[in-house]
Amino acid sequence: MIGGGKIKMSDEKIVKREAPEKITSKDLNKSWLRWWYANEIPHTYDRMLAPSFLWAMTPTLRKLYKNKDDLKEAYIRHTQFFNTQCNWGGGTILGITTSLEEARAKALAEGEEDKAVSPEVINSTKIGLMGPLAGIGDAIDSGTVQYIFIAIALPWAQAGLAVGALFPWIAFTVATFLYGNYFTKLGYRLGRTAASEITGGKSMKKITNGLSILGLFMMGILAASYIKVSSPLVWTISGKKFELQSILDSILPGLLPLLTVLGVYTYFDKKGLNITKALVVLSIILAILGFFRIL
Amino acid sequence: MGQASLSVSQALIIAIWVAAVESRSLGYATLNLRFSPLMTGLVVGIVMGDVPNAMIIAASIQMIYMGLVAPGGNLPSEPAVATAIAVPVALLAGLKPTAAISVAVPVGLLGNYLYQVRYLMNTFVIRLTDKYAAETNDKGLTLSIIVIPIITSFALFVPSMFIALYYGAPVIASFTSSFSGSLFFHVLDVVGGGLAALGIALTLKVIGKKQYLIFFMLAYFMAVMLKPLKISTVTFAVVGVIVAYLFTLATSSKESEK
Numbered sequence: 143m144i145g146g147g148k149i150k151m152s153d154e155k156i157v158k159r160e161a162p163e164k165i166t167s168k169d170l171n172k173s174w175l176r177w178w179y180a181n182e183i184p185h186t187y188d189r190m191l192a193p194s195f196l197w198a199m200t201p202t203l204r205k206l207y208k209n210k211d212d213l214k215e216a217y218i219r220h221t222q223f224f225n226t227q228c229n230w231g232g233g234t235i236l237g238i239t240t241s242l243e244e245a246r247a248k249a250l251a252e253g254e255e256d257k258a259v260s261p262e263v264i265n266s267t268k269i270g271l272m273g274p275l276a277g278i279g280d281a282i283d284s285g286t287v288q289y290i291f292i293a294i295a296l297p298w299a300q301a302g303l304a305v306g307a308l309f310p311w312i313a314f315t316v317a318t319f320l321y322g323n324y325f326t327k328l329g330y331r332l333g334r335t336a337a338s339e340i341t342g343g344k345s346m347k348k349i350t351n352g353l354s355i356l357g358l359f360m361m362g363i364l365a366a367s368y369i370k371v372s373s374p375l376v377w378t379i380s381g382k383k384f385e386l387q388s389i390l391d392s393i394l395p396g397l398l399p400l401l402t403v404l405g406v407y408t409y410f411d412k413k414g415l416n417i418t419k420a421l422v423v424l425s426i427i428l429a430i431l432g433f434f435r436i437l
Numbered sequence: 438m439g440q441a442s443l444s445v446s447q448a449l450i451i452a453i454w455v456a457a458v459e460s461r462s463l464g465y466a467t468l469n470l471r472f473s474p475l476m477t478g479l480v481v482g483i484v485m486g487d488v489p490n491a492m493i494i495a496a497s498i499q500m501i502y503m504g505l506v507a508p509g510g511n512l513p514s515e516p517a518v519a520t521a522i523a524v525p526v527a528l529l530a531g532l533k534p535t536a537a538i539s540v541a542v543p544v545g546l547l548g549n550y551l552y553q554v555r556y557l558m559n560t561f562v563i564r565l566t567d568k569y570a571a572e573t574n575d576k577g578l579t580l581s582i583i584v585i586p587i588i589t590s591f592a593l594f595v596p597s598m599f600i601a602l603y604y605g606a607p608v609i610a611s612f613t614s615s616f617s618g619s620l621f622f623h624v625l626d627v628v629g630g631g632l633a634a635l636g637i638a639l640t641l642k643v644i645g646k647k648q649y650l651i652f653f654m655l656a657y658f659m660a661v662m663l664k665p666l667k668i669s670t671v672t673f674a675v676v677g678v679i680v681a682y683l684f685t686l687a688t689s690s691k692e693s694e695k
Contacts, residue, residue, distance in 0.1 A: 178465050180464075180582060180583060181461065181464055182461035182467070183460065183582070183587060184559050184562070184566070184581075184586045185556055185559060185586075186560040186636075187557065187559075187560045187628075187629050187632035187635075187636075188560050188563070188632045188633060188635040188636035188639075189560075189563055190636065193566050193578075193582040196566070196582070197582045200575055204575075214571060214572075217570040217573050218570050218571060220570075221567055222640055222644075223636035223637060223639065228468070266644050269640065270674070273673070273674060274671040277669050277670035277671045278671060284468065284472070288469060288472075288473070289503070292473060292503070295475070296500070299475055299493070299495060299496035299499065300496040301492075301493075302488070302489030302490065302492045304482075304488055306496065307475035307476045307478060307479035307492065311470065311473070311475070311476050314468075315465070315466045315469065318465065322465075348685045351685055352681040352684070352685045354646065354649055355645075355649055355680065355684055356677045356681040358641065358644065358649050358653040358656070359655065359676075359677035359681065360656065360673070361637055361640055361641060361644075361653055362653040362654065362656025362657035362659070363657075363660045363673045363674075365633075365634075365653070365660075366657050367660070369631065369637065370630030370631070371630055371631050371634070395661050395662070396657065400654075402631055403637050404638075405634075406635055406638035406639075407641055407642060410638060410642045415639070417567065417635075417639065418564050418567075420635055421560070421561075421632075428631040428632070429624050429627070431627065432623055432624040432627030433620060433624055435623070437627045437631070
């Protein structure tokens, strides 16, 4: 399983791990700058902004995990589906994730694997937070802050002045960069407090399960808007027009996207996580169905 | 005005600017550049040597996008792409901004499709990212996450924008009208719309125990049923937290009874 594996111990020997390096404010700044820059560059259909998040985290992960297998596991962990708004979502989640990874690395180095923050907790926390924080961020940054600056500058632009373009761009970019950076640090502090409560406590299993449920719940919400599969099929028998999609909607709305995701899930469940094969097969099936206008 | 059309170098500079914005290669600084026409208007003004008039036109386009002025017809998608077309058209042909922006509609549409092609190309490049992540190869990751996606975007946007700017938007219009609704764009839509299922299925497999899949189904049908109510993700997250809390509460009290 991706991200959840344990280090194989040869001859029952306990793997000795070097202690992680300390994460400083500078590391958080660097991580934030990398996320801010990569942000939408590698946007994909299937993982959304996950590559950017991984790229932001790599220097931090390298400082934390001195064991090669732990590092690899952490890298792969952050290749998973991730999508959020840059500042409110990205900044905050970057900080929280850094603190959770740090807590995990420390526990592993101290040989307390069973008390370490589990990969499931890290993944579920990211997934639980990314949707709602994106909702907040989009409404505030793209929808409000940006237009406040534009509204201030519009009279200058109407007068033919270059500052009418420069001011909203620079002001919006600088302001969001600064508070996004602040959210990274805030997230890191919040995450540290949370991590110390999770680890070692009796409630660890409860929290892990609760987060896992929240993660799955939020994926369900996202699936409903992200997966777009519908059929344009229409046919006429004795003058009566039949539309496949509206027939399906009258039985069970959202059936086709759900079947698609459960189909891929079952494939992974039965055949293992062969992602490349799944991507190629799914693309070909969709392209063929699209070509014949069945989808 | 001394010129009737853009020179090769003028068209090329504007095309490169649009590619820099649409590739998102200037980080989050491109958010405003992509969705507001103002900066693109300024760049076109500098390239064409008429900043004051370019700014006045860009300001009118901004007001159209903010809903303060009604457009003549359809509003083009991809404001930066549309502005890069509309401002030169308005400056050279003396069209009003509302008329100039409607000239840009087909190019905006093409820009929107190219943006989706970008996603599709990145979706295949992510196989490389998976490989380099498993090798913990940082240089490889920079290549597959930053360098290749930027090159891909430039390869998509520079030639098409150059053609639209140098040979005129009508060339693009005849292209998109013969292609849009055509099979190629339809297949692109279908593949793009379905591929999200892959990432979501993978995440379900990785984060959740199988017996909890029911919570995915619960949320999915809630979201589908309540779609007309336009409930925010934040609200759903609150419901999600309550559901998760109730479940852990119920299961832990069952355990303590034992």
